[in-house]
Amino acid sequence: MEKSSENRTILDIKNLVVRYVTDKETVHAVNGVSLTMEKGEILGLVGETGAGKTTIAKSIMRILPAFAGRIEGGTIAFNGNDILSISEKEMQKLRGKQVSMIFQDPMTALNPIETVGDQIAETIKLHEKCSKGEARKKAVEMLEMVGIPGERYEEFPFQFSGGMKQRVVIALALACNPLLLLADEPTTALDVTIQAQVLEMMRQLQRTLGTSVILITHDLGIVAEMCSKVAVVYAGEIVESGSLEDIFAHTMHPYTIGLFGSIPRLNTEDRRLHPIEGLMPDPTDLPKGCAFCTRCQYAADRCSSEKPADQEVSPGHRVRCFKVQEGAL
Amino acid sequence: MKKRTRHGNSHFRDIVHQLFKNRLAVAGLVIIILTLLIAVFAPVLAPYDYALQDYTALLQGPSMAHPMGTDNLGRDTLSRIIYGARFSLMISYLSVFGSAVIGITFGSIAGYFGGAIDNILMRFLDVYQSIPVMIVSVALATALGPGIFNTTIALAISVSPFFARMARAQVLTVREMEYIEAAQVINGKSWYIILRHALPNAFAPLLVNITMSFGASLLTAATLSFVGLGAQPPSPEWGAMLSFARGFIREDPLLIVWPGLTIMINVLAFNLFGDGLRDALDPRQQK
Amino acid sequence: MTELLRVEGLKKYFNTRRGKLHAVDDVSFTIEKGKTLGVVGESGCGKSTLGRTIIHLLESTDGKMFFNGKDITYLKGKELREYREEAQIIFQDPYSSLDPRMRVSDLIREPLKLKGGMKRSAIEERVETLMETVGLAKRLYDAFPHELDGGRRQRIGFARALALEPQFIVCDEPVSALDVSIQAQILNLLLDLQEEKQLTYLFVTHDLSVVKYISDDILVMYLGQMVEKAPSRELFDNPCHPYTKALLSAIPEPDIHKKTERIVLKGEITSPINPEPGCRFARRCIYASEQCRNPQEIEEIQPGHFVSCCRIKEIN
Numbered sequence: 001m002e003k004s005s006e007n008r009t010i011l012d013i014k015n016l017v018v019r020y021v022t023d024k025e026t027v028h029a030v031n032g033v034s035l036t037m038e039k040g041e042i043l044g045l046v047g048e049t050g051a052g053k054t055t056i057a058k059s060i061m062r063i064l065p066a067f068a069g070r071i072e073g074g075t076i077a078f079n080g081n082d083i084l085s086i087s088e089k090e091m092q093k094l095r096g097k098q099v100s101m102i103f104q105d106p107m108t109a110l111n112p113i114e115t116v117g118d119q120i121a122e123t124i125k126l127h128e129k130c131s132k133g134e135a136r137k138k139a140v141e142m143l144e145m146v147g148i149p150g151e152r153y154e155e156f157p158f159q160f161s162g163g164m165k166q167r168v169v170i171a172l173a174l175a176c177n178p179l180l181l182l183a184d185e186p187t188t189a190l191d192v193t194i195q196a197q198v199l200e201m202m203r204q205l206q207r208t209l210g211t212s213v214i215l216i217t218h219d220l221g222i223v224a225e226m227c228s229k230v231a232v233v234y235a236g237e238i239v240e241s242g243s244l245e246d247i248f249a250h251t252m253h254p255y256t257i258g259l260f261g262s263i264p265r266l267n268t269e270d271r272r273l274h275p276i277e278g279l280m281p282d283p284t285d286l287p288k289g290c291a292f293c294t295r296c297q298y299a300a301d302r303c304s305s306e307k308p309a310d311q312e313v314s315p316g317h318r319v320r321c322f323k324v325q326e327g328a329l
Numbered sequence: 330m331k332k333r334t335r336h337g338n339s340h341f342r343d344i345v346h347q348l349f350k351n352r353l354a355v356a357g358l359v360i361i362i363l364t365l366l367i368a369v370f371a372p373v374l375a376p377y378d379y380a381l382q383d384y385t386a387l388l389q390g391p392s393m394a395h396p397m398g399t400d401n402l403g404r405d406t407l408s409r410i411i412y413g414a415r416f417s418l419m420i421s422y423l424s425v426f427g428s429a430v431i432g433i434t435f436g437s438i439a440g441y442f443g444g445a446i447d448n449i450l451m452r453f454l455d456v457y458q459s460i461p462v463m464i465v466s467v468a469l470a471t472a473l474g475p476g477i478f479n480t481t482i483a484l485a486i487s488v489s490p491f492f493a494r495m496a497r498a499q500v501l502t503v504r505e506m507e508y509i510e511a512a513q514v515i516n517g518k519s520w521y522i523i524l525r526h527a528l529p530n531a532f533a534p535l536l537v538n539i540t541m542s543f544g545a546s547l548l549t550a551a552t553l554s555f556v557g558l559g560a561q562p563p564s565p566e567w568g569a570m571l572s573f574a575r576g577f578i579r580e581d582p583l584l585i586v587w588p589g590l591t592i593m594i595n596v597l598a599f600n601l602f603g604d605g606l607r608d609a610l611d612p613r614q615q616k
Numbered sequence: 617m618t619e620l621l622r623v624e625g626l627k628k629y630f631n632t633r634r635g636k637l638h639a640v641d642d643v644s645f646t647i648e649k650g651k652t653l654g655v656v657g658e659s660g661c662g663k664s665t666l667g668r669t670i671i672h673l674l675e676s677t678d679g680k681m682f683f684n685g686k687d688i689t690y691l692k693g694k695e696l697r698e699y700r701e702e703a704q705i706i707f708q709d710p711y712s713s714l715d716p717r718m719r720v721s722d723l724i725r726e727p728l729k730l731k732g733g734m735k736r737s738a739i740e741e742r743v744e745t746l747m748e749t750v751g752l753a754k755r756l757y758d759a760f761p762h763e764l765d766g767g768r769r770q771r772i773g774f775a776r777a778l779a780l781e782p783q784f785i786v787c788d789e790p791v792s793a794l795d796v797s798i799q800a801q802i803l804n805l806l807l808d809l810q811e812e813k814q815l816t817y818l819f820v821t822h823d824l825s826v827v828k829y830i831s832d833d834i835l836v837m838y839l840g841q842m843v844e845k846a847p848s849r850e851l852f853d854n855p856c857h858p859y860t861k862a863l864l865s866a867i868p869e870p871d872i873h874k875k876t877e878r879i880v881l882k883g884e885i886t887s888p889i890n891p892e893p894g895c896r897f898a899r900r901c902i903y904a905s906e907q908c909r910n911p912q913e914i915e916e917i918q919p920g921h922f923v924s925c926c927r928i929k930e931i932n
Contacts, residue, residue: 049795191658191822192824192863193863194658194884195868196866197881200878220870223870225868248871260870262796262799263796264800264803264828265870272804272807273800275800276800511707511773511776515700515730515776515779516727516730517730526715530715530716
């Protein structure tokens with residue numbers, strides 16, 4: 001029993017705390033995030049700019065900016081190994097091979113003066129220890145898998161459009177058939193029709209390869225379409241998490257409710273949105289209690305003085321809110 | 330209600346803070362200020378008049394009476410260096426301000442309007458800049474005749490294309506910003522937009538180059554004086570002193586060392602300060 | 617209903633090294649007073665160029681524009697200044713559209729000062745009213761834009777646009793740089809102001825859910841051309857052009873029970889430089905045929921519903 005569950009868990013983050021420290025200030029980017037993921041799942045990490053989504057992903061990759069980013073606490077177990085305690089050399093072996101990341105801007109991930117095919121082949125050669133010819137053959141396969149004809153192997157990144165570039169980046173990330181893919185807003189820079197193509201492709205690839213994916217996005221529409229599990233991030237904390245059904249049909253946390261109220265819907269005739277008033281708290285100066293209490297319409301005295309714990313309200317559905325836990329919502 | 334106190338611009342404070350963390354830049358600034366003070370208070374500080382000739386003490390080495398010695402006419406070298414700050418700094422400051430005004434005016438017009446105006450101005454500069462600055466200055470100084478005022482004008486004109494190019498490049502970048510369009514739609518006239526929006530936002534990199542140019546122009550002015558086209562005797566301009574001392578390099582080598590050292594220290598000071606300013610203004614330097 | 621803006625066959629071409637870029641190619645529409653026309657399309661379809669041409673930040677290549685019945689195709693000097701007191705624009709990027717060296721109050725004061733003829737005390741009073749109108753707290757009077765978040769910066773943009781009391785505002789992707797919760801605040805503000813001041817908007821965006829929410833009519837553009845125009849509800853209930861259909865089906869909806877039939881397009885947007893005379897969407901269109909190579913006519917298939925597709929009858 002114990003063994004099988006361990007085998008199925010691909011990622012287990014416990015109490016992760018990340019800060020950015022400069023001479024001027026300390027940014028509390030991630031404040032006690034716990035997250036578990038099973039193999040083959042697509043987990044949506046939802047939240048607004050500055051909520052800490054990207055920092056969580058960068059911590060898993062261990063690519064936080066060296067001068068300021070500090071993991072102050074917690075553990076990250078990837079496929080049973082504690083990533084935070086292994087050496088940088090061992091981490092390099094994991095990165096790209098077992099866990100890879102896609103960024104919002106495809107241009108930053110591609111070398112502008114090397115052909116796209118060679119870039120993919122190089123990654124394969126680095127991790128798989130195969131011959132040049134084999135790597136090349138595999139790179140062509142990868143390109144074709146993401147819907148780019150193999151003949152474009154010799155082309156340079158600037159010869160590709162935005163959507164095509166993002167496909168190349170995905171091919172690059174999947175080249176070594178990683179166990180976990182971290183996709184940070186992979187389609188935000190793309191047009192809707194192109195986004196639809198890329199998402200469709202990602203979904204198919206995920207099904208065939210069985211890769212686990214963390215999809216970071218601010219778009220609840222994409223989450224509804226792609227993910228099986230969702231975690232809502234606010235001011236460096238996961239305020240609500242659960243299955244897609246839990247989050248979309250049994251929304252509990254006032255912030256998640258607020259997020260849904262903010263999006264203009266296609267299928268309603270309502271001419272008013274219900275925005276969340278106010279702004280996200282300053283991450284250098286977070287409130288003592290619940291991070292959302294400054295904007296929450298249900299906030300009571302207790303909310304601003306005490307931090308609510310993360311509690312399971314139904315199997316797998318966790319909420320961090322006193323009001324929900326008290327049954328008032 | 331009427332008057333609101335305007336607390337300092339935090340961005341500006343950041344820059345100053347960054348600048349003062351850089352010790353070399355502060356050293357440069359201190360030297361610049363000291364030299365300025367020396368120039369201003371020259372009559373008080375100098376032990377003798379710069380033109381006073383003492384035939385009992387010709388080409389003397391350093392002594393209590395003359396800490397830097399005297400020249401072949403018995404003039405006190407220290408006093409001449411002190412008074413020289415007035416002449417040298419005046420040429421350098423005025424010529425840089427002159428060239429900055431001329432250059433930035435034409436450069437920002439070219440950058441803002443673009444098109445034909447830009448093309449004509451820039452092609453003219455292409456031709457102009459194919460001639461070395463030194464030759465242009467020498468030619469201008471020769472045509473205008475020697476003298477401090479003419480040297481200043483010659484320098485101002487010959488360096489201005491450099492500023493024009495810089496200003497044009499900066500204004501071109503700023504011109505792409507949406508706030509320029511935002512100023513157009515509220516009926517801002519072109520000259521207003523250039524002065525109020527384009528230039529202030531393009532100014533930071535220009536400022537670094539202006540600072541650096543003080544050193545360069547000090548050097549060019551000295552060179553002009555050295556070849557006899559700058560300050561005329563008995564004006565104790567540093568370059569002129571250098572040129573004058575050259576004749577006595579065997580008899581009294583120290584005579585050429587003093588003005589040379591002074592020029593070197595001052596050029597260095599401007600460059601250190603300019604470097605520091607650039608680092609402070611460049612946001613990539615800041616963590 | 618009175619018509620405020622009429623645009624007829626508007627064209628805007630740019631000269632590029634590779635040829636003529638047809639940014640806006642033969643676009644016609646009218647907007648009635650107090651209404652909102654949404655212009656949607658993907659990047660490079662010419663929607664922003666359209667807004668900028670109408671506001672005279674760019675000069676049109678061909679076509680005619682009428683504002684309150686007056687020909688505004690060519691404007692200069694005093695006429696242009698007068699037009700801009702009536703027609704304003706809000707920019708997409710709240711970070712680059714405000715001069716970083718000016719304080720909030722200076723930014724809002726600027727249009728009033730440039731207009732002239734107002735007493736200092738009157739200007740001050742107006743600045744404070746404007747700040748209140750757009751929901752900027754008084755304590756931000758002396759703040760610099762870089763100290764504020766995107767939403768507040770965009771409010772400054774509104775205050776500037778409203779300062780001259782225009783009738784018409786081009787909103788060029790005013791919320792696309794903002795987070796959803798802030799986006800909703802700004803969209804509500806836009807609607808409130810419209811109601812209060814009888815404003816007319818041309819709302820340019822790539823976000824279809826936003827455009828549906830805010831617009832009375834919607835114009836869909838593809839590579840500089842108008843492919844479909846219809847009242848908002850009609851367009852969403854009954855999209856006729858194959859591109860509009862694909863575009864609508866591509867929006868990921870935050871609804872787990874609704875399963876939309878997605879039309880996934882093949883290929884990418886082609887270049888708008890020296891385009892072929894026929895339908896520009898034909899290369900990605902599943903219904904494309906030989907006749908799509910000919911120039912397309914705009915047809916009114918229902919009152920107010922215009923489509924530019926020769927195969928419309930066969931498709932629908």
